[in-house]
Amino acid sequence: MFDLSVFSNPQTWVSLLTLTFMEIVLGIDNIIFISIIVNRLPPEQQQRGRTIGLMLALLFRIGLLLSISWIVGLKDPLFHVNLPWTESDFGVTGRDIILFLGGLFLIGKSTTEIHTKLQGEEEHEGGSPVYSTMSRIIVQIIIIDIVFSFDSILTAVGLVDNVMIMILAVILSMGVMLAFSGLVANFVNRNPTIKMLALSFLIMIGVMLVMESFHKEIEKGYIYFAMFFSLVVELLNMRLRKQTEPVHLRDSHYD
Template sequence: MEGFAALATEPAAWAALATLVAMEVVLGIDNLIFISILSNKLPEQHRVRARRVGIGLALGLRLLLLASVAWIVQLTQPVVSAFGHGFSWRDMILIAGGLFLVWKATKEIHHNIDPVPNDDLFDTRTVGIGFAAAIGQIIMLDLVFSIDSIITAVGMTDNIAIMVIAVVVAVGVMLFAATPLSNFIGQNPTVVMLALAFLMLIGTTLIAEGFGAHVPKGYIYAAMAFSAAVETLNIFARRRQARSAPPVDARDAR
């Protein structure tokens, strides 16, 4: 209750909350891109359910980790040394999650550029996936992103109430944006490749951080935002060209 009281009496607490909400929303983008790509590979009737389950698990994991902040802090303590570097549990989790993301993105890129015969080049439906398998992969990445998110929150404030509010707001934004983002990715096949490239970049960043190389998040997200802006312009250009193209006469087609 003291944490909530601070929000009513201390302007600094509101500033910390706004900063942390923004940070959590940005960190949640990685999680949301993965959930969107994976859910789009399911049959259409299961996609919304998979997104809701995945985002709900993300919220549950974050709140569970917040309830064990003392344990979370211990995850940053080195437990094993190799190659002259001490690795903590957080480092090993980030490396494992990064490797999984790189493997998953590479696999999806391969299936998109080398589809089965008689399928469209960028048709992501060519590679099916079961609901349980999708949820299992979402849980794995939810855990990685949740630990990174909570450790970031702990480093910014020691007010548990502020952390809880920030996490709930960020996950609410994810839930609101999940379906529009997934639909946009599904309707624009080239965006799938861009999103997979983002996952490859995020996975590489996680591996680097696990090995102790700090990569400023601002650089990563700035590059992603620039690429997304360029692709958006390309989409508008293609749509304008499609509207201005003269109709094809069936006799000319023959």
């Protein structure tokens, strides 16, 4: 399983780079969630919280990669239910249960965060903000890490059949995300509209996970394109808001 001779094949390096890039793309959701949730910690603990969250995500992914046979077994039905919109009995797998519960958690947590931002942060009587504890934040990070790890590992299994390459790609992608997690967190926290947009993205991803648990596959390319397009529009709005004077377009004159 750990044959180093595979690295003499150029295709191995192509697969490693491709999978690393895919893991980074899939991990952006994880970074956003961790960045938003650790914001409930005191400022001096937030970097530590992000580091712990990403390290836990790394451990979950490597552990799942070393349990490929167990993950494959999660695709086997545990029991069957009769749903009105299906012609035959619906086979409920372990993966379906994890995606369904994870999607509901993501929808509920993101909705709660949006409500908190609109209502205003809770404060003590003296006016100081109410912070959460590290243990509560870590528990929430673990829950969402499990869900995102399954999505990540299933993608890896679909692209590469060498476990060593999968593990290296996960480690490299986590290293990149760990290096830039602080920048992402600071950018999101400095811009309330970006934070609101990120929470909306997380709700959309939660809905996608719930639909996947019912075997309704959604092309992820459409989801990521919608997220990218919305982000570009919001960045343009941010730049426009910083303008001291309105933008004047040149009139077109026709002879």
